[in-house]
Amino acid sequence: MDTASDNNMPSSESINRYLEGKLNRTLPQESSDSLDAPISAAEIQRIVTRLKGGKCPGPDGLPAEYYKSYSDVLTPHMESLFASLRDGDKLHPHTLSATISVLKKPGKDDADVRNYRPISLLNTDLKILAKIMATRLAPLLPAFIHADQVGFIPGREARDATTRVLSAIGLAKRTHTGLLLLSTDAEKAFDRVSWRFLFSVLARLGVGGYFLSWLEALYTNPTARVKANGALSETFRVRNGTRQGCPLSPLLFALSLEPLLESIRLNPSIAGIQGHTSEHKVSAYADDLLFLLSSLATSLPAVVQTLEEYGTLAAYCINRAKSEFLGISLDHSSISYLRRSYSFRYCPDRMRYLGVWLASSTRLLHDLNFLAILLSFRTDMAAWTGGLLSWFGRIAVLKMNLMPRLLYLFNALAITIPLSFFTALRSELLKFVWPRGCPRVGFAVLCRPKASGGLALPDPRKYYLACHLARVVEWSGIGRERRWLDLERALTDRPLWTLPWLPPPRPTAQRADPDPMSATLHIWHTRKISLGLSSSRSPLLPLSHNPELLSGILPSLRARMTDSDRLQAIDLPPGGNLELSPRSIQLGPLSYLEQFNFYQLKSYLRSLNCSFSLSRPLLPFERLCQAGHPLTRGISTLYGMIMSTDTEAPSFEARWERELGFSISPDQWSKTYTLVHKGSSATRIQETSFKLLSFWYKTPSLLHSIYPSTPSECWRCAQDTGTLSHIWWSCPRIKGFWCEVQDAICQVTDVKLPHTPECFLLF
Numbered sequence: 001m002d003t004a005s006d007n008n009m010p011s012s013e014s015i016n017r018y019l020e021g022k023l024n025r026t027l028p029q030e031s032s033d034s035l036d037a038p039i040s041a042a043e044i045q046r047i048v049t050r051l052k053g054g055k056c057p058g059p060d061g062l063p064a065e066y067y068k069s070y071s072d073v074l075t076p077h078m079e080s081l082f083a084s085l086r087d088g089d090k091l092h093p094h095t096l097s098a099t100i101s102v103l104k105k106p107g108k109d110d111a112d113v114r115n116y117r118p119i120s121l122l123n124t125d126l127k128i129l130a131k132i133m134a135t136r137l138a139p140l141l142p143a144f145i146h147a148d149q150v151g152f153i154p155g156r157e158a159r160d161a162t163t164r165v166l167s168a169i170g171l172a173k174r175t176h177t178g179l180l181l182l183s184t185d186a187e188k189a190f191d192r193v194s195w196r197f198l199f200s201v202l203a204r205l206g207v208g209g210y211f212l213s214w215l216e217a218l219y220t221n222p223t224a225r226v227k228a229n230g231a232l233s234e235t236f237r238v239r240n241g242t243r244q245g246c247p248l249s250p251l252l253f254a255l256s257l258e259p260l261l262e263s264i265r266l267n268p269s270i271a272g273i274q275g276h277t278s279e280h281k282v283s284a285y286a287d288d289l290l291f292l293l294s295s296l297a298t299s300l301p302a303v304v305q306t307l308e309e310y311g312t313l314a315a316y317c318i319n320r321a322k323s324e325f326l327g328i329s330l331d332h333s334s335i336s337y338l339r340r341s342y343s344f345r346y347c348p349d350r351m352r353y354l355g356v357w358l359a360s361s362t363r364l365l366h367d368l369n370f371l372a373i374l375l376s377f378r379t380d381m382a383a384w385t386g387g388l389l390s391w392f393g394r395i396a397v398l399k400m401n402l403m404p405r406l407l408y409l410f411n412a413l414a415i416t417i418p419l420s421f422f423t424a425l426r427s428e429l430l431k432f433v434w435p436r437g438c439p440r441v442g443f444a445v446l447c448r449p450k451a452s453g454g455l456a457l458p459d460p461r462k463y464y465l466a467c468h469l470a471r472v473v474e475w476s477g478i479g480r481e482r483r484w485l486d487l488e489r490a491l492t493d494r495p496l497w498t499l500p501w502l503p504p505p506r507p508t509a510q511r512a513d514p515d516p517m518s519a520t521l522h523i524w525h526t527r528k529i530s531l532g533l534s535s536s537r538s539p540l541l542p543l544s545h546n547p548e549l550l551s552g553i554l555p556s557l558r559a560r561m562t563d564s565d566r567l568q569a570i571d572l573p574p575g576g577n578l579e580l581s582p583r584s585i586q587l588g589p590l591s592y593l594e595q596f597n598f599y600q601l602k603s604y605l606r607s608l609n610c611s612f613s614l615s616r617p618l619l620p621f622e623r624l625c626q627a628g629h630p631l632t633r634g635i636s637t638l639y640g641m642i643m644s645t646d647t648e649a650p651s652f653e654a655r656w657e658r659e660l661g662f663s664i665s666p667d668q669w670s671k672t673y674t675l676v677h678k679g680s681s682a683t684r685i686q687e688t689s690f691k692l693l694s695f696w697y698k699t700p701s702l703l704h705s706i707y708p709s710t711p712s713e714c715w716r717c718a719q720d721t722g723t724l725s726h727i728w729w730s731c732p733r734i735k736g737f738w739c740e741v742q743d744a745i746c747q748v749t750d751v752k753l754p755h756t757p758e759c760f761l762l763f
């Protein structure tokens with residue numbers, strides 16, 4: 001590489017010596033081949049169609065839209081370009097140039113240059129190549145990157161890290177283990193990664209030569225210009241760092257971090273917190289590292305030394321003054337020792353981590369995160385209420401700006417949230433949608449899907465339930481390793497997958513706090529029946545690992561019913577006839593011991609007195625748990641499942657039927673709802689349609705019944721009582737208008753519509 005001439009760079013030999021023993025897995029040949037395969041036209045086109053439009057282009061000024069519109073013409077050229085890179089050609093310097101824009105980090109001092117985040121604006125063709133490489137590399141990462149690292153790895157999310165810390169805090173408090181949470185701030189980590197280190201890591205993993213040559217093409221002599229306040233700097237050469245804004249860079253960063261994390265895991269001087277089967281020492285989300293440390297006198301110096309050793313080789317630098325620590329069950333003397341000996345910032349009761357506040361109790365977690373977001377909603381909504389937003393606009397603000405922030409918290413912090421929070425939230429939201437006067441449409445109607453007469457506003461409480469239910473499904477999961485499962489398992493005496501299907505365990509004297517496991521379990525047991533998710537006993541009742549079945553199950557008997565080590569009621573042979581089940585016959589006649597054990601099992605099942613519940617077909621939620629594979633779009637699926645339990649029609653349906661004097665079929669209603677939202681692309685017309693549909697407008701007769709001093713007559717003709725059907729349909733002053741509409745439609749489309757109010761107002 002070009003940077004070889006730099007004298008202060010560590011040599012490849014010292015890097016390789018360091019990597020020895022820290023990266024033991026290599027890519028299987030077929031994965032390495034798939035990374036190296038020539039880039040096909042189809043692959044390029046797949047990426048081009050997925051490019052996001054509306055983005056700032058790189059220095060060549062060609063935006064994604066250009067590549068999308070002319071993809072047929074451009075694809076063959078890109079194909080031959082990428083093929084030539086594979087043969088060692090270099091990219092044109094102009095292709096490799098980038099404009100660096102700086103964004104200020106919110107809430108930080110704007111006079112300090114370190115508080116600006118540089119974002120590289122790359123040329124789109126470069127991005128296409130990087131995206132193709134990222135798409136090839138990403139699926140291989142979970143096998144290489146330990147579950148401690150969750151950022152940007154397919155199938156892992158930030159909440160895997162946050163939930164894990166909550167359980168660790170709860171566990172430390174319950175076992176009275178002094179635990180230090182140390183969150184380190186790496187100085188511009190993405191931009192500093194040493195290329196030599198990165199290439200050594202990739203080579204060690206067995207990444208193929210062609211993939212590396214593409215990577216070299218991307219990283220050889222790139223140049224950049226900084227754009228600040230509209231002015232461009234001189235061009236300069238970039239010598240290290242993965243580029244922020246490049247889709248490949250977080251994946252490369254994750255790979256280059258893995259040796260550090262492995263050396264922490266392997267270091268016997270560093271003590272973490274013991275889970276059910278393994279020790280937990282560190283959690284990583286991109287460059288956000290969180291250490292979970294006990295035995296501080298030895299652990300902390302070892303961590304600092306490990307970081308320094310890695311730092312000199314990989315050009316990774318920790319900013320100590322910006323790194324923070326929070327003590328859990330730590331005594332005063334340890335804390336004052338830490339403050340004396342290390343320059344890390346001390347957080348007395350709270351610490352910011354991945355967008356949430358960590359604290360040492362459920363109550364504090366609730367106040368710092370959820371009460372705080374309620375307050376910030378109040379301020380934000382006050383800023384939005386300027387009279388400039390339409391009614392639909394307000395709902396869009398809730399959906400796009402406020403709700404995602406709240407939903408992230410529900411996801412990240414699996415704690416119990418009191419009902420009072422949701423009541424307060426709901427009244428805030430309604431006050432924002434209707435700043436003057438009372439709500440004209442119920443909150444439940446607003447939250448219904450659009451196809452069922454609502455406006456698809458996320459219902460916070462149901463979303464919160466869905467987040468907990470997703471965890472119930474994950475407890476049953478097989479395969480994907482999530483580190484928090486191991487810590488939650490340490491908080492209970494039985495396997496997590498059995499918990500939902502057994503009666504709730506008796507509360508023990510020493511409860512953990514926070515305790516995501518118990519929070520989820522409590523919500524599950526109080527909601528499973530009302531939400532139609534399961535019954536009090538289910539076919540998924542565990543027969544192995546079941547504390548109610550005192551005799552236990554012989555492994556040889558279990559093998560007659562299932563392959564897995566989990567035996568459940570659903571695995572019982574039909575009619576309880578083990579003698580007739582083909583699986584059991586294959587294994588030969590039952591031994592006396594097995595026979596006796598089977599009788600014990602049967603007598604236990606009889607004692608439960610619920611043979612129907614145990615043999616009924618599985619409900620949809622139970623099927624998800626039984627399938628055991630990770631849910632794609634899990635929380636939306638579960639949210640939809642909860643929403644579908646609300647089968648009550650919006651009250652305005654019955655009101656319309658009373659007004660019109662006949663009943664309207666559900667089919668017709670759903671057509672009406674489609675028409676309301678899709679009949680016109682103009683928001684104003686959609687809004688008026690919905691307002692008419694939902695009896696938003698108050699008629700004179702209604703106003704008269706509330707305020708007797710106001711006249712009840714129609715304000716147009718002043719002859720008849722102003723009921724809804726008069727105002728919108730039968731008033732003599734408006735009749736002519738509807739006739740004109742009818743004629744106009746007839747002239748344009750040759751369709752003679754029936755002259756009825758339902759046809760013109762609803763259908």
Ligand SMILES: [Zn+2]
Binds near residue numbers: 733
């Ligand atoms: Zn009238």
